Amino acid sequence: MDDKDAELTTDDTVDAAPAEIAAEQQLGLSDEFIREIVLLLEEDAASGIREKCTALSAPDAAELLTKVGPLRHRLVDILEDDLAPESFSYLSYEILNDLFSNMSGPHIAAIVGELESDDAIHLIDELDETRRSEIMRHLSRKVRAVVEEGLNFPEESAGRLMQREFVAIPQFWTVGKTSDYLRAASESLPDKFYDIFIVDPMHKYIGSVTLSDVLCTQRNLKMESIVDENRVKVPVTMDQEQVAQIFRRKDLLSAPVVDDVGRLIGVITVDDIVDVIDAEAEEDLLSMGGVTDSDIYSSTFATARSRSTWLLVNLVTAFIAVSVISLFEASIEKIVALAVLMPIVASMGGNAGTQTLTVAVRALATKELSAANAWRVIGKETLVGILNGVFFALLLGAVVWWWFSSPLLGAVIATALVINLLVAGFFGAFVPITLTRLNIDPAPAAGIFLTMMTDVIGFFAFLGLATVFLL
Amino acid sequence: MDDKDAELTTDDTVDAAPAEIAAEQQLGLSDEFIREIVLLLEEDAASGIREKCTALSAPDAAELLTKVGPLRHRLVDILEDDLAPESFSYLSYEILNDLFSNMSGPHIAAIVGELESDDAIHLIDELDETRRSEIMRHLSRKVRAVVEEGLNFPEESAGRLMQREFVAIPQFWTVGKTSDYLRAASESLPDKFYDIFIVDPMHKYIGSVTLSDVLCTQRNLKMESIVDENRVKVPVTMDQEQVAQIFRRKDLLSAPVVDDVGRLIGVITVDDIVDVIDAEAEEDLLSMGGVTDSDIYSSTFATARSRSTWLLVNLVTAFIAVSVISLFEASIEKIVALAVLMPIVASMGGNAGTQTLTVAVRALATKELSAANAWRVIGKETLVGILNGVFFALLLGAVVWWWFSSPLLGAVIATALVINLLVAGFFGAFVPITLTRLNIDPAPAAGIFLTMMTDVIGFFAFLGLATVFLL
Numbered sequence: 055m056d057d058k059d060a061e062l063t064t065d066d067t068v069d070a071a072p073a074e075i076a077a078e079q080q081l082g083l084s085d086e087f088i089r090e091i092v093l094l095l096e097e098d099a100a101s102g103i104r105e106k107c108t109a110l111s112a113p114d115a116a117e118l119l120t121k122v123g124p125l126r127h128r129l130v131d132i133l134e135d136d137l138a139p140e141s142f143s144y145l146s147y148e149i150l151n152d153l154f155s156n157m158s159g160p161h162i163a164a165i166v167g168e169l170e171s172d173d174a175i176h177l178i179d180e181l182d183e184t185r186r187s188e189i190m191r192h193l194s195r196k197v198r199a200v201v202e203e204g205l206n207f208p209e210e211s212a213g214r215l216m217q218r219e220f221v222a223i224p225q226f227w228t229v230g231k232t233s234d235y236l237r238a239a240s241e242s243l244p245d246k247f248y249d250i251f252i253v254d255p256m257h258k259y260i261g262s263v264t265l266s267d268v269l270c271t272q273r274n275l276k277m278e279s280i281v282d283e284n285r286v287k288v289p290v291t292m293d294q295e296q297v298a299q300i301f302r303r304k305d306l307l308s309a310p311v312v313d314d315v316g317r318l319i320g321v322i323t324v325d326d327i328v329d330v331i332d333a334e335a336e337e338d339l340l341s342m343g344g345v346t347d348s349d350i351y352s353s354t355f356a357t358a359r360s361r362s363t364w365l366l367v368n369l370v371t372a373f374i375a376v377s378v379i380s381l382f383e384a385s386i387e388k389i390v391a392l393a394v395l396m397p398i399v400a401s402m403g404g405n406a407g408t409q410t411l412t413v414a415v416r417a418l419a420t421k422e423l424s425a426a427n428a429w430r431v432i433g434k435e436t437l438v439g440i441l442n443g444v445f446f447a448l449l450l451g452a453v454v455w456w457w458f459s460s461p462l463l464g465a466v467i468a469t470a471l472v473i474n475l476l477v478a479g480f481f482g483a484f485v486p487i488t489l490t491r492l493n494i495d496p497a498p499a500a501g502i503f504l505t506m507m508t509d510v511i512g513f514f515a516f517l518g519l520a521t522v523f524l525l
Numbered sequence: 526m527d528d529k530d531a532e533l534t535t536d537d538t539v540d541a542a543p544a545e546i547a548a549e550q551q552l553g554l555s556d557e558f559i560r561e562i563v564l565l566l567e568e569d570a571a572s573g574i575r576e577k578c579t580a581l582s583a584p585d586a587a588e589l590l591t592k593v594g595p596l597r598h599r600l601v602d603i604l605e606d607d608l609a610p611e612s613f614s615y616l617s618y619e620i621l622n623d624l625f626s627n628m629s630g631p632h633i634a635a636i637v638g639e640l641e642s643d644d645a646i647h648l649i650d651e652l653d654e655t656r657r658s659e660i661m662r663h664l665s666r667k668v669r670a671v672v673e674e675g676l677n678f679p680e681e682s683a684g685r686l687m688q689r690e691f692v693a694i695p696q697f698w699t700v701g702k703t704s705d706y707l708r709a710a711s712e713s714l715p716d717k718f719y720d721i722f723i724v725d726p727m728h729k730y731i732g733s734v735t736l737s738d739v740l741c742t743q744r745n746l747k748m749e750s751i752v753d754e755n756r757v758k759v760p761v762t763m764d765q766e767q768v769a770q771i772f773r774r775k776d777l778l779s780a781p782v783v784d785d786v787g788r789l790i791g792v793i794t795v796d797d798i799v800d801v802i803d804a805e806a807e808e809d810l811l812s813m814g815g816v817t818d819s820d821i822y823s824s825t826f827a828t829a830r831s832r833s834t835w836l837l838v839n840l841v842t843a844f845i846a847v848s849v850i851s852l853f854e855a856s857i858e859k860i861v862a863l864a865v866l867m868p869i870v871a872s873m874g875g876n877a878g879t880q881t882l883t884v885a886v887r888a889l890a891t892k893e894l895s896a897a898n899a900w901r902v903i904g905k906e907t908l909v910g911i912l913n914g915v916f917f918a919l920l921l922g923a924v925v926w927w928w929f930s931s932p933l934l935g936a937v938i939a940t941a942l943v944i945n946l947l948v949a950g951f952f953g954a955f956v957p958i959t960l961t962r963l964n965i966d967p968a969p970a971a972g973i974f975l976t977m978m979t980d981v982i983g984f985f986a987f988l989g990l991a992t993v994f995l996l
Contacts, residue, residue, distance in 0.1 A: 082770075082774070082892050085895050085896040085897045088897040089897060092897075111774070111775075113774050114774075117892075120893070121895070121897045121898050123898070123901065233704075233740060236740045236741050237740070237741060237742065237743060237744075240741035240742070243737075243741060246735060246737055247737050248719075248736075248737070248778065264717060265736035265737060265740060266714075266717055266718050266719070266736060268740065269704060269707045269708070269736060269739065269740065270707050270708060270711035270714060271708065271711070272708060273708075299553075301799065302799060302800075302803070303553065303582070303584050303585075304582075305796040307719065307778060307795070324778070324795050324796075324799075325776035325795075327799070328772065328773060328795075328798070328799065328802065329773075331799065331802055331803065331806070332773070332802065332806075332891075335802070335803075335806030335809075335810070336887055336891075338806075338810060339806070339809060339810050339813065339883065339886075339887055340883055340884065340887060342810065342813060342814065342883070343813065343879050343880055343882065343883025343884070344876060344879060344880050344883070345880050345883055345884055348884060348887060348888065348893070349884060350884055350885075350888045350893055350894060350902060351893075354905050354908045354909055354912065355912070357905070357909045358908075358909045358912040358913050358916075361877070361880050361909065361913060362913050362916060362917075364876070364880065365873060365876060365877060365880075365913060365917060366917075368872065368873060368876045369869070369873060369917060369920070369921065372868065372869045372872045372873065373869070373924075375868060375872075376865050376866060376868055376869055379864065379865045379868070380865045383861045383862075383864075383865065386857070386861050386864050387858070387861045390854045390857050390858045390864075391854075392864075393850065393854075393857050393861075393863075393864035393867075394847050394850045394851045394854065395847060396864075397843065397846060397847055397850070397868060397871070397980070398840070398843045398844070398847055400868070401839065401843045401846075401980075402836060402839060402840060402843065405815060405835070405836060405839045406832070406836060408814050408815060409814055409815050409816050409832050409835065409836075411814065412810065412811055412813070412814025412815070412816055413811065413814070413816055413819060413820060413821055414821075415810075416807055416810055416811060416819060417819060417821045420803075420807075421553050421588075422591070422819070422821055422822075423821060424556050424592070425556040426556040426559040426560060426563075426592045427592050427594070430594065431821060434825050434828070437825045437829075438825055438828045438829045438832065441825065441826070441829035442829050442832060442833050442836060445829075445833060446833075446836060446837075446840060449840070450840065453844075509868070509872075
């Protein structure tokens with residue numbers, strides 16, 4: 055893999071078409087490669103595996119450990135020190151705890167000690183309680199102090215995201231002195247940094263200078279003269295979603311993190327923010343589907359258990375909906391076509407409501423929808439419901455008229471559909487807006503509540519109207 | 526707004542708690558501010574509006590233009606040149622075309638001429654066909670050439686994302702010569718840049734150097750000595766989702782874009798990638814909910830029309846599902862409780878299937894799920910379906926037994942539920958995996974197909990078993 059990569063990028067004449075290079079080299083491992091390693095693992099061909107895997111990047115190694123399944127223990131044993139410690143910080147909760155269950159405390163502590171501060175904290179945080187305290191005992195005093203401090207910050211806060219390694223200089227330095235300092239001190243600086251922070255003698259944050267500004271400014275000018283004083287500073291307790299919002303708005307590469315008296319204590323970099331954005335997007339998507347976490351690598355039993363909560367809620371709301379049907383048993387007994395048709399009204403309402411809900415939940419998350427335009431949106435969604443209600447009512451009414459040769463049954467189902475789509479539009483917007491105003495995350499709760507509503511209204515309107523007009 | 530911001534960040538003693546500053550200042554506009562502007566617009570208080578809005582950042586100005594509703598035309602007239610041209614590139618399709626419908630061709634062309642190349646292309650691309658060609662005529666020859674070239678790249682490709690402004694140097698330069706060049710040429714360089722690219726005499730891309738490496742390396746060393754030759758280069762036609770994947774894997778700040786012979790023609794920066802990730806996440810979320818685009822700002826009629834496609838598909842699948850019920854009309858006539866209970870089995874199957882589908886769609890998007898572990902995941906999901914099927918079957922069977930005093934009816938609904946949850950688990954994983962293998966985006970299509978399946982199986986299993994065992 056890696057030889058080929060180096061060859062392709064140092065070669066002046068590109069042989070393969072660029073798109074192919076990309077598909078093959080840059081986007082994780084191919085399924086063929088993983089199958090090959092699985093075969094080698096099954097044959098216990100240690101040297102073959104080491105040869106193929108030594109040069110894997112950390113994310114690639116993590117992907118391999120994940121996808122080879124239970125063979126991953128053998129893979130770790132074979133690769134040993136060829137496996138970069140960073141590989142472990144890319145693993146999901148389940149895989150990490152599975153792997154660590156077979157490793158000694160000192161071994162794990164040695165891995166943690168090699169990581170950057172934010173990765174070390176994240177990794178320790180992923181461990182099971184009992185394992186965590188065991189590993190902590192084996193950490194060096196310095197690393198343990200950093201990890202303990204980090205774990206004290208609230209989950210998903212800036213304190214958990216930040217690195218403690220950054221470049222800070224006093225405000226009176228010139229560009230030239232700063233450049234000389236960077237060259238002289240390069241050994242003790244972080245591997246990569248994206249901004250230089252300026253602090254006062256009390257280590258309070260004053261402002262940031264981008265590296266391109268340092269490079270493009272005359273050496274005799276003061277750093278103060280090119281400082282960006284409007285640069286946002288992030289309080290250490292700020293929620294990570296808000297931090298991401300700041301990076302989006304300001305197109306930042308890194309942001310200073312300050313404690314409650316304004317002292318600079320860390321830096322958050324944009325690559326961590328990309329991870330946050332991915333994680334938040336995943337959370338939103340999964341919770342709309344009634345799942346709390348990506349459980350793709352959880353055990354069967356754990357998955358079934360975590361999903362059952364949601365199914366239980368759905369069972370209760372389903373009983374509420376069908377209790378409406380039971381009110382009309384007598385009508386159904388007389389006209390059995392009602393039983394056949396009633397799911398259509400409920401289903402159309404559920405789908406129309408979900409459409410509105412999805413748009414509203416997303417717009418609330420991106421702040422496109424807020425108190426300033428809430429009523430305008432609710433009004434529009436209600437109108438959309440009425441418009442589509444009337445359109446599909448005509449269509450459905452005609453089909454039902456033709457199918458059951460009953461114009462009155464067609465009229466009843468058409469009216470019920472208009473009512474249900476109106477309700478779906480109104481509540482599809484109203485429910486998430488109201489939940490958000492009450493500081494409740496609308497993504498998981500709103501859907502089930504809305505579907506219950508469109509079921510209840512759908513059944514009640516259709517069966518009720520039928521009872522009044524057809525019996 | 527802005528005075529306050531500047532005051533807070535230059536002040537050494539921070540008065541307000543940091544979290545409050547954040548909530549107030551950094552995350553877009555407050556609803557109070559928007560309401561205030563709306564009131565001023567209604568009163569036509571031009572000077573008051575100018576005073577409050579002159580210092581808005583481009584994203585904030587775009588948010589304001591969006592949220593003041595139809596008053597936005599008056600706002601643009603009042604602000605005139607106080608409105609940064611970049612503000613327009615943050616607007617959604619609908620708002621942009623609404624605003625431009627009232628503006629002259631030369632005025633719009635002047636705005637486009639002020640933007641960076643990628644923003645200019647994006648903005649022109651958002652215009653309606655007829656308007657686009659009118660504006661193109663008013664652009665300067667140079668800008669028009671750039672825009673035309675950009676629009677020739679496929680939508681959502683690297684060519685659309687890249688800026689043409691970047692810093693490239695020959696490979697034999699030293700760090701010192703590079704630094705001197707940057708200071709001397711700073712006027713002609715882009716405002717911000719994150720990497721320096723090294724090219725050969727034919728302008729073919731050789732490698733990248735991070736700015737922190739330039740700053741930390743001795744002046745007499747050659748740039749070649751600190752070049753990262755393994756840096757990924759992006760073919761101009763690569764899909765933006767793949768580009769984002771590269772940034773994620775390699776934690777990049779910027780990536781070089783090359784043409785088909787390897788010449789450096791542009792740069793993609795991480796802030797553009799953040800926008801891509803947001804857009805892709807939005808697309809995934811919305812399409813799971815049966816919506817193609819965020820239509821929160823579309824007109825009522827356009828929204829109703831675009832959503833109706835999905836509702837029509839749902840109507841057809843609903844008819845397929847209820848046609849199953851109609852097979853059992855005779856059974857329902859005899860035992861009306863069947864009509865009451867049948868939605869429960871269908872609804873539980875639909876929800877369990879959606880859970881599996883959501884996890885699978887997300888894992889497919891992140892490549893956590895691929896051919897290498899597809900069958901393992903399908904098997905596990907089927908097992909999860911059986912486990913939860915048995916658990917809820919016992920619960921539901923008991924409730925139905927008690928409610929209708931019929932142990933046999935309880936047993937029938939319990940069996941139907943196990944069957945339906947098994948089917949939901951299997952197809953919830955199988956359908957999106959198969960669609961992905963056929964290169965079809967599973968997010969929109971899989972949901973409706975799966976729900977139809979769980980409806981059909983749910984009704985058929987329950988009513989069929991009831992017909993066999995209860996009649």
